[in-house]
Amino acid sequence: MTDENCQHSPLEPVHEELGATFTDFAGWRMPVRYSSELDEHRAVRSTAGIFDLSHMGEIRIRGPQAGAALDHALSGRFSVLPSGRARYTLLLNRDGGIIDDLVVYHLPGGDFLAVVNAANTAVDLAELTARAQGFDAEVIDESAQTALIAVQGPDAAAVVTATLTAADLGADEISSLGYYRCCSGTFEGEPIGVARTGYTGEDGFELYIPASSAARLWRALRLTSAVRLTPCGLACRDTLRLEAGMPLYGHELTASTKPSQAGLGRVVSFAAADDFVGRAALEGRDGSADPVLVGLAGEGRRAARAGYRVLDASGVPVGQITSGALSPTLGHPVAMAYLQPGSAEPGTRLGVDVRGTTLPFTVVTLPFYARS
Template structure:
């Protein structure tokens, strides 16, 4: 696919002016880095970074049975979630396989916002529409008219207070005290220059941070306003640093740690499936009946030195027998040693187990460690 065939976010001109290097990500022309992957990663860990995530989807469900429709469609229980809350959940196939992982916000008693991954927007929308049939709910795909900007890092709250809570900020309905009081996986709605604005304390970096949903035609103004208020406290960040940040935080990436042929329990996500708190939903019977014996499970791996395993690398036991495969790996910028996530035989999943990974034809000794690799205080 050539650049001319890729979709562009509303912030593409901003990225070009900043000298970004672009990549094809799920059919979108996205900034992979602006300067240095390492510098961008460290900025988020030490101060703050700003990301364009406008390739993600936004699907609204409105109606008196919106919650019940989502209970049927997703693995989690959404109907009892209070207004202003967010929940991580899974979209399962009938056979229990993971079609996507997504976040759902409850914006009002009869209004939910679902955020699919970029590569899954069309499929998720089709599945949600099919599964909502018979419920009193209307579904709107607002992906093309919504931009998503993330501000992540320990300085993110202070930056947004400076940028968005002044008298001339253009923001109404979200006060400084709302931001300060907002807990993790909470959200508040207001307006920005008269258009809807949603600010959520969510993210994909393992740091404190916020995600800002705004109308596409206001994305550049909002980006510029936040970056102007932040000054040198805020660094533009691309997809490369986003990936190393989420890997250190032990957060799965669909297509790497999650996929159609994997059950939630294999990925350590059994707790997201509401078997005990709600009735039937798509995939329930398959999850309940699944025999997990011998199915590989997701683990963290750590090594010494500077050589990092990459996705697809074979994992072997001490006798040289293949026992799994690496799904993501990197030389951790924060920890200073190689880390990886991998699926391995359940008998070898206990922390402290010594294994070997094939790194470009050379054996790399690794040890199973708990996830996440890095946890913020």
């Protein structure tokens, strides 16, 4: 895809000033790194990094029956979700496969905001719109006018607090915001949504602001004297989420993947009597023979990449790598893979075919890294 055919972040001029290297990601021209992805990764683990996530889709659901519409459309319960809370959930097809994974915020004021993967925005919008039919609810695509900036790392709260207390959000309101909670305020006269969520395994915030104000917010965050804030690209975001054992759509999650296979059975709610799309295919289903997602820890320095075969002690294929890298934090290769249940027990010694050489890996419990 040429640059002319790509979508462009409102922060693209800022990234160019910083000397970013760009890549085509889900049809968007996005920064993959600014300097060293290893340095960027370590900055998020040790201090704080700033990410442009404006390629993500934002879909607002409003109306008296917005929560009930989402109960039907998604795998979780939203009609009972308190205002100011967020929930990780799944958009399922009628066979119980995963169309997308997303986070839904119940915004102060009553509306819901679904934040979806860039590659799936059009599909998710169409599905949510169709599934809201018959409910007193409206589905609105706000992706084009919304920018998303993430600040992630141990010092993220200090950075966001120092920046936004100049607005109408108090320091206590930001610092005391719980995980998977959200609040709203203004920044330089523009509305801003503040959520304590992220995709790195660290503490962090995701900030939603009109695209026209994105560059001013980015610069204000970086100018704060609270801590040095490192610009970070998509490359280190991928290694951060992999260490944290977080699935990536198109790798660990697909339209044929069942939630229980990916360890996401907990986000599918069968507690209420209300129906949701995919429920009939999943409720009571015997998935004991399905391949399951596991973590693999390797030795040496060679990473197991997506698509590589996983072999048992006899050299028989028992699964396939979905994501893999040399872990910057741990110093050894880590990977996620779908394996046959008989080979998925933690402690099982396996091999991975890395370009014709079988390298040793051991099944481990996810995540590979968890902040203290």
